[in-house]
Structures are given as C-alpha cells and as structure tokens.
Amino acid sequence: MIDPGAYRATIGLEIHVALNTRSKMFCGCSTDFGAPPNTNVCPVCLGLPGSLPVTNSGAVNLGIIAARALGSQVRTRSHFERKNYHYPDLPKGYQISQYSAPLAVGGELVLDDVEGEGGRIGIIRVHLEEDAGKSTHSADKGSTLLDFNRCGVPLAEIVTEPHIQSPGQARRFLEELRALLRVVGVSEVRMEEGELRCDVNFNLVRCDEGEGPVRTEISEVKNLNSFRSVQRASEYELKRHVEAVSRGDVLEHETRHWDEERGVTYSARSKEMAHDYRYFPDPDLPPLVIDPGYADHLAGGMPEPPRAKRIRFADEFGLSRYDAAVLVADPPLADFFEETVSHGASARAAARWITGEVAAHLNASGAAISDVPASPAHLAELLELLEAEQISEKVAKRVWRDVFESGTMPRVIVERECLAKIDDPEELRDIVSAVIAENPDAAAEYSSGKDRAIGYLVGKVMEDTRGRADPRLVNDILRDMLRSGS
Amino acid sequence: MRISSDQVERIAQLARLHLEDDERERIRGDLQGILEHVGRLDEIDVDEIDPMHNPAESDANVLRDDIVVESGVSDGFLESVPRRDDRYVTTPRFVDPGSDGHG
Numbered sequence: 205m206i207d208p209g210a211y212r213a214t215i216g217l218e219i220h221v222a223l224n225t226r227s228k229m230f231c232g233c234s235t236d237f238g239a240p241p242n243t244n245v246c247p248v249c250l251g252l253p254g255s256l257p258v259t260n261s262g263a264v265n266l267g268i269i270a271a272r273a274l275g276s277q278v279r280t281r282s283h284f285e286r287k288n289y290h291y292p293d294l295p296k297g298y299q300i301s302q303y304s305a306p307l308a309v310g311g312e313l314v315l316d317d318v319e320g321e322g323g324r325i326g327i328i329r330v331h332l333e334e335d336a337g338k339s340t341h342s343a344d345k346g347s348t349l350l351d352f353n354r355c356g357v358p359l360a361e362i363v364t365e366p367h368i369q370s371p372g373q374a375r376r377f378l379e380e381l382r383a384l385l386r387v388v389g390v391s392e393v394r395m396e397e398g399e400l401r402c403d404v405n406f407n408l409v410r411c412d413e414g415e416g417p418v419r420t421e422i423s424e425v426k427n428l429n430s431f432r433s434v435q436r437a438s439e440y441e442l443k444r445h446v447e448a449v450s451r452g453d454v455l456e457h458e459t460r461h462w463d464e465e466r467g468v469t470y471s472a473r474s475k476e477m478a479h480d481y482r483y484f485p486d487p488d489l490p491p492l493v494i495d496p497g498y499a500d501h502l503a504g505g506m507p508e509p510p511r512a513k514r515i516r517f518a519d520e521f522g523l524s525r526y527d528a529a530v531l532v533a534d535p536p537l538a539d540f541f542e543e544t545v546s547h548g549a550s551a552r553a554a555a556r557w558i559t560g561e562v563a564a565h566l567n568a569s570g571a572a573i574s575d576v577p578a579s580p581a582h583l584a585e586l587l588e589l590l591e592a593e594q595i596s597e598k599v600a601k602r603v604w605r606d607v608f609e610s611g612t613m614p615r616v617i618v619e620r621e622c623l624a625k626i627d628d629p630e631e632l633r634d635i636v637s638a639v640i641a642e643n644p645d646a647a648a649e650y651s652s653g654k655d656r657a658i659g660y661l662v663g664k665v666m667e668d669t670r671g672r673a674d675p676r677l678v679n680d681i682l683r684d685m686l687r688s689g690s
Numbered sequence: 691m692r693i694s695s696d697q698v699e700r701i702a703q704l705a706r707l708h709l710e711d712d713e714r715e716r717i718r719g720d721l722q723g724i725l726e727h728v729g730r731l732d733e734i735d736v737d738e739i740d741p742m743h744n745p746a747e748s749d750a751n752v753l754r755d756d757i758v759v760e761s762g763v764s765d766g767f768l769e770s771v772p773r774r775d776d777r778y779v780t781t782p783r784f785v786d787p788g789s790d791g792h793g
C-alpha cells in the first residue's frame with residue numbers, strides 16, 4: 205500500500221507577463237488595450253508576406269530589468285527562434301520566442317516566511333516573446349472570432365524551478381512577483397487585461413531513504429489568468445494526484461485546462477499531436493548582444509524591490525512585519541510614509557496613521573494619494589501635535605478629515621476651531637460638575653455601585669468638549685468628584 | 691537517414707495538410723532527396739567551429755525605439771479577409787482552444 209502522505213507537491217510555474225511598452229515587440233503597432241478589434245495591426249503582426257520584424261529596444265530593456273530584478277544572469281548573447289504551430293490566432297504559423305539562447309538564466313525570488321509559505325524559489329530562465337491574438341466564440345457558436353490587436357504584444361516568460369511546495373505558496377509567489385514587476389516598472393500586471401497568464405506544472409514527489417525520488421507524471425495546466433485560479437487548479441491537481449497514488453493508478457504526462465466554473469481541470473486530449481514546435485533560429489532577426497555594463501546600467505536605476513523595502517522598513521523604522529507589508533504593497537503609500545518620517549514624525553505613529561486613517565479616507569473617496577491635497581508635511585505636523593499631547597486622538601482624526609479635503613495645515617485648523625486639548629484640571633472640573641448636574645440619574649447609578657455609569661458620563665464630557673478633553677483625566681476627575689459627593 | 695511514410699504523415703499533420711497516398715509517397719521521395727543532399731554537410735568536420743544561428747550574425751542589435759507607428763492597414767485588412775463579423779475575422783469554430791501550444 206502506498207502512503208500518499210509521504211509525497212509532497214512539486215510545482216513549477218511558467219508566467220507570461222505583458223511588458224509595459226507603447227508599441228509591439230516587432231512592429232510599431234500600439235499595445236493599447238480596449239481598441240476596436242483589429243485596429244492595432246500591420247503587415248508584420250499579421251504575418252503578411254514580405255514583412256520583416258524589427259525588435260523593440262524598449263521591450264529588450266524591460267526584459268533585462270525583469271531578469272535583473274529576479275537576480276537572473278543576462279546572457280551577453282541571445283537570439284530569437286520560431287516556435288511553430290498552427291492556430292487561427294497566430295497568423296504567421298509561428299510565434300517568435302526564445303528557446304536555446306534565452307535572454308537570461310538563473311535567479312530566484314525569496315518569499316517571506318509567512319504561515320510556513322516562505323522560501324527561495326529558483327528561476328530557470330527569463331525570455332522574450334510575442335503574444336498571440338485573441339479568439340472568442342461567436343454567439344451562435346458556429347464560428348471563432350479573431351482579434352489581432354494583442355498579436356505581437358511583448359511578453360516576458362519567467363520559468364521557475366519546481367521549488368513551490370503548495371498551492372498557497374504558488375499564489376504567494378505570484379503576488380510577490382507581481383509586486384516586484386510593478387515596482388521596477390516592467391509591467392502594470394493588470395490581471396483583468398490578461399497581462400499575466402500562468403501555466404502550472406504539477407506533480408508529486410516522494411523521497412525514500414536510500415532510493416531515488418519517486419514521482420507522479422507532470423500535469424501541465426495551461427493559461428490560468430488569475431492568482432485564485434492558479435491556487436484552485438493546483439489544489440485540484442494535488443487532490444487528483446493523491447487520489448491516483450492512493451488507488452495505485454498511474455497518471456499520464458498531459459496538458460490540462462482549468463474549468464473555472466466547475467472548479468476542475470480536464471485533459472486537453474491532444475496526445476497524438478504532442479508538442480512538436482520545431483524551434484529554429486529566426487533568420488529575420490539578428491541576435492541580441494547585451495554588454496554586461498549595459499545591463500548593470502539598467503539595473504542601477506531600478507527602484508528598491510518590495511522585499512528589500514519590507515526588511516528595511518522593519519529594521520530601520522522598527523515597524524511590525526504586518527505594517528511593513530501593508531505599506532510596501534502600495535508603493536505610493538510607502539513613499540508617503542518615508543516622507544512623513546523624514547519630516548520628523550515617529551515612524552510607528554506614521555505607519556499606524558497611514559495604514560489606518562489615511563488609507564481609510566483614500567478607500568472611501570476612491571482617490572490616489574497623489575491626487576489629494578494632504579501631503580506628508582500635513583501628516584507629520586498632525587502627528588507632532590498628537591505627540592505633544594496638544595490634541596486628542598479623536599480631534600486628530602477630525603482634523604485629518606479637514607486636511608484631507610482642504611489641504612489646510614493641521615495647526616491652522618486646530619487654532620481656527622479651538623481644538624486644542626483641555627488639560628487644565630480646573631477647567632475640566634467645571635465642565636465635569638456641569639455634566640454631573642445635568643445627568644443626576646447616571647451620577648446616582650454610579651454612586652449606588654454601577655461602575656459602568658462612569659462611561660456614560662465620560663462620553664458626555666467628551667461630547668461637550670468636542671473630543672478636546674483627555675478621557676483618562678476626565679475619568680479620574682469624575683470618580684474623584686462623585687466619591688466626594690461634590 | 692531514411693524518411694518513412696509515417697514521418698511524412700506526421701509532418702503533414704503538423705503543417706495541417708491532408709495528403710493522399712500517392713502524394714505522400716511522392717513527397718516522401720522529395721524529402722528523402724533533400725535530406726540526402728543536405729546530408730553531405732555531415733561530411734564536414736565542424737568540431738572547431740562555433741555554431742552560427744543567424745546569417746546576420748555581424749549585425750547584432752538591430753533595434754527600433756519604442757514608438758507607435760500606425761500602419762493604416764486596418765480597414766483594408768478587414769476588407770480583404772474571406773470571412774468576417776463586423777470588425778472580427780472569423781474562421782470555422784475551433785473546439786479546443788489552447789490545446790496546441792500557447793505557451
């Protein structure tokens with residue numbers, strides 16, 4: 205009897221990311237999403253006879269940056285090859301890709317150790333290629349509709365080692381990869397526009413002592429377009445492989461598709477025409493020769509990768525891992541945080557406010573931080589007032605609402621609206637005694653032993669002072685006055 | 691190297707060509723002749739020579755700037771295709787999208 209528990213999942217990903225260029229990989233057609241069908245086309249991307257491709261230097265640069273961001277080694281020499289297959293959305297009858305001499309090899313992406321899903325995921329290669337067109341079925345299902353706007357859009361394909369050990373980790377990898385590629389400007393990674401698609405290569409491996417590893421055959425689940433479907437398809441394959449092993453069934457190496465609605469993968473049943481792409485160097489395209497100094501130059505201008513930034517935020521500013529992760533996940537907010545700190549604010553207070561109030565106002569208004577009048581200088585001043593206990597937390601929130609809408613400096617708002625904290629005990633005593641006089645029932649309840657009546661009275665004082673009183677001080681004064689019966 | 695009838699059939703399938711039996715035999719003969727002709731290259735000792743992947747080997751990095759140039763062929767292209775539905779080009783329905791490549 206074979207114990208499925210002795211096996212572990214082994215997942216490798218092949219990720220296709222649309223590069224952030226204005227024009228296509230080998231022609232001047234626009235890469236704009238959402239143009240009317242078959243608008244952004246030309247003889248090159250339609251594969252018309254006599255047309256010749258010319259490589260987009262912008263795409264090469266972004267490919268180099270993607271590679272360097274992943275710690276891959278950019279090869280001094282690479283070339284393009286033709287991957288031959290016939291499909292209606294591929295007018296040339298081949299896709300220009302890289303095969304025997306890819307742009308870059310090696311590298312890794314390190315995942316933070318969260319919920320046991322950390323680790324180093326090796327990268328096998330990063331190469332450049334062009335996208336195919338888009339095919340959809342007509343309403344009557346009688347024909348296939350083709351739009352070649354995407355045909356020839358530059359892609360980077362990133363292939364990982366089979367180092368991923370769980371469906372959740374596969375998802376974590378993609379999230380980290382997306383954050384990295386966005387920060388370094390390689391791709392916007394707009395999932396809804398199909399800018400990231402992923403193939404999952406899944407199998408189980410068992411390592412017994414003294415014997416070589418035993419594996420199930422690999423399932424290649426193709427063309428997943430969301431992180432959720434990558435995770436779900438991997439979970440489905442895990443279950444399917446474990447069940448097969450439990451039953452003693454032998455799986456076949458096959459291509460599978462994911463059915464999002466039913467939540468299952470199914471066989472592509474194209475074994476008789478197993479992949480035979482007959483790659484050969486594209487004679488239309490001269491090789492790429494990339495000087496290491498040039499790759500260094502591009503890498504030198506690269507913004508800080510998310511993981512390095514999270515580590516720095518934790519080390520330099522003493523932030524919790526959670527706060528560091530939340531800030532770094534939103535680069536404009538991370539910049540806002542750093543600037544607020546550079547204006548003299550305490551890092552922890554700045555992090556707490558930005559992940560709390562600032563983010564809440566942005567979410568509610570749907571605005572980007574760059575589009576609102578509130579700046580790091582505003583927040584730093586507000587935090588300074590809080591730190592110096594010149595205003596209460598409650599007032600600070602109210603002031604921020606005003607700052608957020610008007611861009612007025614917090615100190616100006618506090619002075620204009622007389623919001624400074626009341627910390628003079630004499631002044632507070634007068635207010636408290638008035639509140640006691642107005643609420644004799646609550647005062648009597650407290651005196652008869654109902655301690656929670658005090659909360660009601662504190663609330664009344666806060667209300668009367670528009671949040672300007674210090675609740676702790678009010679609490680002390682209230683108890684003092686009620687006890688002494690004055 | 692001898693090319694078999696099965697190999698010809700497989701190549702025909704990859705090229706989406708339907709061959710009659712007599713055509714397959716004729717093409718097998720043609721391919722055989724081509725392979726024998728090209729096979730003469732095997733007689734040359736190339737151990738000391740780096741592989742050449744491209745005839746334009748000396749013109750590395752022929753690149754263009756990332757600038758959009760409108761081709762202006764869009765409408766003419768759509769007028770010239772055999773079948774279309776509004777701005778889409780249409781073909782007989784394909785049953786199993788993505789099974790034959792795409793990555």
Ligand SMILES: [Zn+2]
Nearest residue numbers: 231233246249
């Ligand atoms: Zn084009």
